[in-house]
Amino acid sequence: xxxxxxxxxxxDFFVSYTGVDRPWAEWIAWTxxxxxxxxxxxxxxxxxxxxFVEAMHQAAQSSPRTVAVCxxxxxxxxxxLTTAPPAxxxxxxxxxxxx
Numbered sequence: 001x002x003x004x005x006x007x008x009x010x011x012d013f014f015v016s017y018t019g020v021d022r023p024w025a026e027w028i029a030w031t032x033x034x035x036x037x038x039x040x041x042x043x044x045x046x047x048x049x050x051x052f053v054e055a056m057h058q059a060a061q062s063s064p065r066t067v068a069v070c071x072x073x074x075x076x077x078x079x080x081l082t083t084a085p086p087a088x089x090x091x092x093x094x095x096x097x098x099x
Contacts, residue, residue: 012037014063016056021069028067 017025029041046055
């Protein structure tokens with residue numbers, strides 16, 4: 001958060017990424033904030049001891065839009081679903097083209 005992000009409910013975008021894509025994610029968040037949008041990105045907004053899994057879940061629930069930064073190199077490690085909190089029902093087959 002460079003001044004535009006945060007978790008106060010006035011959020012425009014949650015930028016989600018894995019470690020290998022941190023530079024791209026930060027560039028995306030910086031570009032969005034420079035354009036006047038409010039972003040939430042883990043490297044700026046999740047403090048030490050914040051409970052990463054819960055913070056990710058809260059960010060996904062509170063943001064009207066999520067930008068998922070997907071690696072092209074195939075080096076990303078998936079998040080273990082067994083550690084994630086239950087999610088609301090979603091369109092598993094993406095027939096509505098929603099992530």
